[in-house]
Amino acid sequence: MTDRRIRVLLVDDHSIVRNGVRRMLETAGEIDVTGEAETTQEAMRLVQEQDFDVAVVDISLPDKSGLDLLRMIRNDKPRLAVLMLSMHSIEAYALRAIKMGAAGYLTKDISAGTLVDAVRKAAQGGKHVTPELAERLVNAIGTGGGGAPHEMLSDRELEVLKLLASGERIVRIAELLHLSPSTVTTYRSRILEKTGMDSNAKLARYALENGLLT
Structure with a gap:
């Protein structure tokens, strides 16, 4: 020292x-x-x-x-x-x-x-x-970098996932992240595809089970 x-x-x-x-x-x-x-x-x-x-x-x-x-x-x-x-x-x-x-x-x-x-x-x-x-x-x-589905998301996609799982609407998420609603909708589609889920409710359950919500 x-x-x-x-x-x-x-x-x-x-x-x-x-x-x-x-x-x-x-x-x-x-x-x-x-x-x-x-x-x-x-x-x-x-x-x-x-x-x-x-x-x-x-x-x-x-x-x-x-x-x-x-x-x-x-x-x-x-x-x-x-x-x-x-x-x-x-x-x-x-x-x-x-x-x-x-x-x-x-x-x-x-x-x-x-x-x-x-x-x-x-x-x-x-x-x-x-x-x-x-x-x-x-x-x-x-495992070649693999792991839980959320680990495959980009930083922005992870932010959007958290907000969707918290119950925020697309327009509100767009305001919070300074994005357009259409961009947020695109992020949501990517998140659903990467996680293999088909609804915000399933995303919410996944986020809760994986410690993504505080």
């Missing part, structure tokens, strides 16, 4: 979550939260203006998804380690995040010690992978 301090960017649209994460990180003497953002746009502005060692990013953000932000950071600042933080279970997004280059995937019920260890490891260039996630990664590699 060096004496250099670890600079962390927190990205979450809920101030109470950011406050809680900051307090957990402050239990470690060498970690400083030097930036906070509520949206991907704010986060990318900070990434371009400041130097960070680790970004702790929520999966669900108001303007784009945390996975979109992960991709943007990997393209713009590939040396900046990104830890994904989510209320979703391992089943929902972890494999997707790790395959996209995340340094780890953490759920919001973790302990302060686990969070601090993950940030330290990420800052040193390592990855925080739980035994459960490691097993799923091995299984995914062993």
